Amino acid sequence: MNPKPHAHLAGTVANRDNLDLLREFPDACCDLVYVDPPFWTRKRRTSAQSTNGYDDRWPEDIAEYLDYLTVRLREMHRVLADHGSLCVHLDWRAVHYVKVSLDGIFSRDNFLNEIIWTYRTGGVSKQWFGRKHDTILLYAKHRGRHTFNVRRDGAFRTEGLNYDDQGRPYKSTKNGPLYFHPDGPVMTDVWDIPFLSTVAAERTGYPTQKPLALLDRIIRAVSNPDDLVADFFCGSGTALVAAERLGRRWTGCDIEPEAVAISRARMGLSDAIHAAPTPTALDASTARLSEGNTGST
């Protein structure tokens, strides 16, 4: 049997600056790179359960942040396979600057989507509309050669339509009845997925942890089983957990020892715990790893 490509890269969570690690990765070794970098909030990000959190403090001029991210995005482009894709998760603060950088690195032709992840938690303002979405920029290394699995979600609008003898709704057309796909409409680029609640079983306590349902949806759409999924800003390891559940191989890194300890514990790696938070949450999320695919979307 042929060994899996780049087998030595898979199954690790490195405590490194991702730029140093990326420079050691060979060209074209990753099938999917998902990253959720600091958002340029210009604050230290902490939470009640986190021992340390991570740094997102920057000067008022965004140039330094953009330089830091752009040099890393160039490396991510290099390590992507021909059929691979990059997802960059940001919000209103910096996404418009980073999209321009990515157009330069990937070329505008390889832009696929600006995914809007909308949720309801967090504060509101009396001065502007509630800011209730993050943006995930999706680029292919080569549009047309990239992996894309069409997904379906939700229900068709069927009010006022005809129903056949078996109760199935259809549209009448000049060519006869037109039925709807049984799995619902093709998914669009606006995703309504709840933010992690304070009592969610998967919550690790790490600040700005993202929900597994979001990563499940991304990984299913733009990768295949056995692919290598990389997260070079892995935080609590959400992308790695989702990849494992979906039968993908994974590799991660983070500059913060606390993030690496949490990720390693979630992934069941042995030398895991230096600064682990909330053992109950970790036990719960690690236990679910062995349950197989969640089918959460």
Ligand SMILES: C[S@@+](CC[C@H](N)C(=O)[O-])C[C@H]1O[C@@H](n2cnc3c(N)ncnc32)[C@H](O)[C@@H]1O
């Ligand atoms: C927004 S958090 C990621 C959260 C993660 N998606 C999750 O679900 O838990 C960003 C992470 O990037 C890490 N980070 C920032 N700069 C880094 C660098 N140069 N190399 C590696 N990790 C870095 C931070 O320590 C932080 O854990």
